Amino acid sequence: MAQRGSRRKAAEQAKRANGPSGPPSRAKLWFKRIAIGGAVVGLLGALFLGLAVLFAARSLPSYAQLKATQNAQTIVVRARDGTEILELGPSFGKWIPHQQIPQVMKDAMVSVEDRRFYSHFGIDPLGLMRAVYEAVTGDKRISATSTITQQLARNVFLNSNRSLDRKLREGVLAMALESKFSKEQILELYLNKVYFGGGAYGIDSASRKFFSHPGTELSTAEAAIIAGLVKAPSRYSPTADVNAAVGRAKVVLRLMREQGRISESEAQVDVDAVKLKVDANQNSVRYFTDWALPQLDILLPETFEPIEVWTTIDVGMQRAAQAAIEANSPAGAQGALVSMDRDGAVLALIGGKDYVETSFNRATTALRQPGSSWKLFVYLAALEAGYTPEDTVKDVPVTIQGWSPRNSGGGYSGEMSLRSAFAFSKNTVAAQLGNEVGFGTVSSMAKRFGITTEISTVPSMVLGSNEVRLLDMTRAFAAISAYGNSVEPYGIVKVTTADGEVIYQHQKARTVKLVPDYVAAGMVDLLQAAVQTGTGRAAQIGRPVAGKTGTTSSNKDGYFVGFSSGITTGVWMGRDDSKAVGGLQGGRAPAQAFAAFMRYAVKGRPVENFKVETNLPEWQTEPDDEFYFGDPDEYYYIDEQGNLIEPGRVEGPRGEGLPPESELGPGEANRQRRPPPEPATDGAPQAASDDFLNRATGGNEPQRQPPPQPRPSPPPPRQPQ
Template sequence: MARRPGKSQAAQRARSAAPSRGQRRPARRKRARGNGFPWFRTAASLAIIATLILGGWLVSIARDLPDTDGLQAIERTATIAFLDHNGALIARRGSAHGHEVTVDELPDYLIDAVLAVEDRRFYSHPGVDLIGLGRAMFANVRAGRVVQGGSTLTQQLAKNLFLSPERTLRRKVQEMMLAFWLESRFSKDEILELYLNRVYFGGGAYGVEAASLRYFSRPASELGLGEAALLAGLLKAPSRYSPVNDAQRAAARATVVLDLMAQTGRITEAERMTAAQTPIRVSRGSSSQGAQYFIDWTAEQVRQIAGLDHGDLVVYTTLDVDAQRAAERAVSLILDDESLASGAGEGALVSLAHDGGVRAMVGGRSYARSQFNRAVLAQRQPGSAFKPFVYASAFEAGLSPEDRRNDAPVRIGDWAPQNYNDEYRGEMTLREGFIRSSNSIAVQIAEETGRGHVARLARRLGIESPMRVDRSLALGVFEVTPLELATAYTPFANGGLRAGAYGIERIETAQGEPVYVAPTRPGELVLDARTSARMRDLFLTNVREGTGRRAAVPGLVIGGKTGTTNEFRDAWFAGFNSELVTVVWTGNDDNSPTDRATGGGPPARIFQAYLEAAPRTGLGSRPDQPPTGMAGPPTIETAILPLSDQPAADPANDRDGPAEDPIGAFLAGLGGRD
């Protein structure tokens, strides 16, 4: 009979069959590793999916890349060159392209200047500068805003040639793809040539050759170091740094470029100092931004004359760039001084030769801030500046300057006009009534002569705006433009001949073939000799003794009339000398009252400052005496000579600068120059 195992033996066998504590731990670890494997597979799967999505997105972007055929063809539009009456260039309209240049044709320092500010590692990166990207992204994140960009010169070329200006990540990736493609197809020098021949330098000039001709009137191969620095400085923001718009800002930017060139070893310190001490002379006709008001006015006439499908044209205008600059400075001199402006925020000036040719036109204080041409388009009441037409009609009707009338309150029906400050001086001659700008006497003689006769004479001399032929006509209670008033004053200055205002003398093709020539017809006689002589006497007396005294210019024979409207909303001075008829208006665009500005205040001061500074030749400043009371023009020569003997502040941070329309630090890091 078999013996049953004992209790102790059974327990021992059970213990031997059960796994030990040490044996169970590896089993748990094995199970733990098995449980984690699905997470690893999930992560790997997500990575693969993300890669596929990214790849698909990049493929879709690549498919949308623009056609690169015809890369080296420049699409050229017709240009119009506007010259002043002495042949100086005023402006170009259209996309002006010079002939294409090669790197070998350009001075080394011009290439170095461009690379110093645009892409210092151009010859070492493959189209995208990873170092520049990292630097820009770090700077932008640290600043919390867009302060730098990392776009290379190749990327800028790709954007300018093929892409729209929209600021999106998709467009930025396309820019990078095209940059790599350009680098694979062209040499570095060829890419640099494509860039320099197409980049915009402001002023309608595309390409370095066109820019050199635009600003310096000579080819790029003849530029000096300072001029090369100025052109390179334009690339960051052509309008902002243009010497036409702001000479001092252009000078400061050129100084930054020279400093960067010295810091990167492209020029020596001695070369930097020499460049800083060498004058930079911008083309004479390119230094008056305010002339754009005149160009806008004449460009519309060119389109009407030549049509829309014309080729390149040269327009010979009546403008005088010296007179234009003098007019702009005169307006700024008075209106920038609050004590002299008397609450007038805007102004306009029109200056005509005695035959009606426009010599200067200022449509506002700043063309950059407002392109509304107040000289041509602003309809404002002339006030007492209309009284000469009242007196001229009275003289035609048989009255004389020595006739006497009572300067006293007058009533016509229920209307009772008042003199300025409600002051009356009793009996006086018509001459005295004119120089004191008596409302009472003007209304009296208008009623005696007949309002219809006054209106017809004004029409005959050049007033074209609708006039209300009612009791208030004598006080100029209707609206005219400064150009219109100047045109109507011309017969008072030239002996009685009507002369319509015009700005174009002739138009030619680029080959010199005539397209248009202004008609040379004698002006119609609209004032008889006796009336002209009497009106001239009144105008001269008014400047010598009356309300126009502030318009007097020592050494010049000046005649004119002031005008002020109700609540001091508009102030005028309309006058002339032996060569020019000039009308000045000041006021506010919203028609709000000024601080009691009268025609004898800001407008008369502007008139005086303008004629004081007008050029000698045919425009009346005193012989052998410099203009007085005005600061010198902010020409690029005075602003850059010398540029600066000291380095500009933090020039290393000025390479790319803030973007005008940032979309975040990340995109800015991809390229902040958009």
């Protein structure tokens, strides 16, 4: 017993010394499997990555081929007379070999873009882990992880989207570049190819653009400015924002000092003292090119060869437009102008007072309320419904769906002609017309004339509460100048290669008749009256002008759009933050800017008188209505509501069920409306032919109630809009 006890005790001691026996635990088994699987996957991944890098390295162009590669397109922009107004795209300057690149330029670029450039193999694992750690522990996303070699691979071989696939290919190509070329060669390629903004590729082009000397002569401060541009060329460009460029350069100098690439005294260089070259290209014509040149993506097949773009812009008119906006815009307000020829060619385009200060294009992009200039579409709808400029309307208080518009002066003029109501921009009359023809009809008219923005059909829309683009409004008025024919704005006449081969030629757009001639003539009549005697008198230039003012509530927007001698011009003024501008009215500053520009624009053109004769169609001019309504004593006919009327049936002095005469529409008081006959039995002959019914119900003709007989109206008082 003692012997067995001693053996048991020895076994227990051995068990405690050697650990538990038996099969391993399930957790340890799975951990072992995962570790082995991970090692296998890692090994296969490394093998695959190595093969990918090897294959990419063998496929890379030679160093000489990479030096000769240009990955962007040069575009020379010409005015309508052939004058070169702008050169866009890459400017590569002179290639600077590694030995001739100033050391301070190399150090500045490495310090700010890739501090471990000389130690990594194309990708920077430490930098990547740091970026991931910052993204996980803070509120920053993964960024700034591309090495100089990765940036070179992206600039030369890839695009700039941020997909995972592109990032993986970028890493593979970076390691392939590192395996094939030396660090000096990679840095030379990078500094001669990286984009610095303003069309400048490479340090020589950037140095000449910003400092007017070759890249071999860069100082420490200049090198810091150029190195700081790579992160955001447009934001830190010294020609766009000097303070931002200087601030970024100081960051570069601090990094260079912290990394020991320059001394403390060198880091104290005065960046503010750097003399910058004045960039003459950053002017108002850039608003035009920003609108016109993106159209090349649609007009041309994909090409990277140098091209010349011949545009519609008139250099003299562009300068006159810029001067007119600068001279007449109220303090603190922006201004925009669009001017186009009768065929839609854009002659001048101003998107703001200073392109360098802000490149936002208020002529083609901004959505602002047009005010009473929107009444163009209200009166077009009324004219198409049968009104004429001489028809009598009433300027009286009115309430529509709970909305009660007020006139600008607060008073009412009573009976007046349609022409006078438009000329003096009577809001109550526009509201009544819009309500009569239908707000949806006004919206359809605006879309017919090229308004592309969303349109609300609430009653206040008749006073211009919908936001529109100035370009669209100018296009609509240009169609009226063309007497109802559609106008398609365009800015590019032709595109040629550097050798002169024409690869695109503008073709005249198909013309569409938007409204009948008599409607267009009537609208021209109204627009001319607005300038001659109404709210647009400040737009007079000593020859026939037609146009319309517009002012929004609290003077937030001022509008004037008009035309003369085949040129249509629209002007908008206001603040970008939509705050009120003291004294801003469409009939003042915008109309004055219009006149200042148009005096120059039309000086070489013959004086043109407007055609305002409204040759009405027969359905409007028939004196006794028989053509339209038929003779009720001879056969069945159709009334204005489309009811079939039986001949000879009159009950009572006016017929049973008819409304009082005071409630009848214009022209109804002189006609007797009869109730329809009993429904005809099946197979009964048709009371009137299809041709007559088509004519009687309007067919393709605009339907309206005949206008009242014009009554003399007292001359309305002159009131501001």
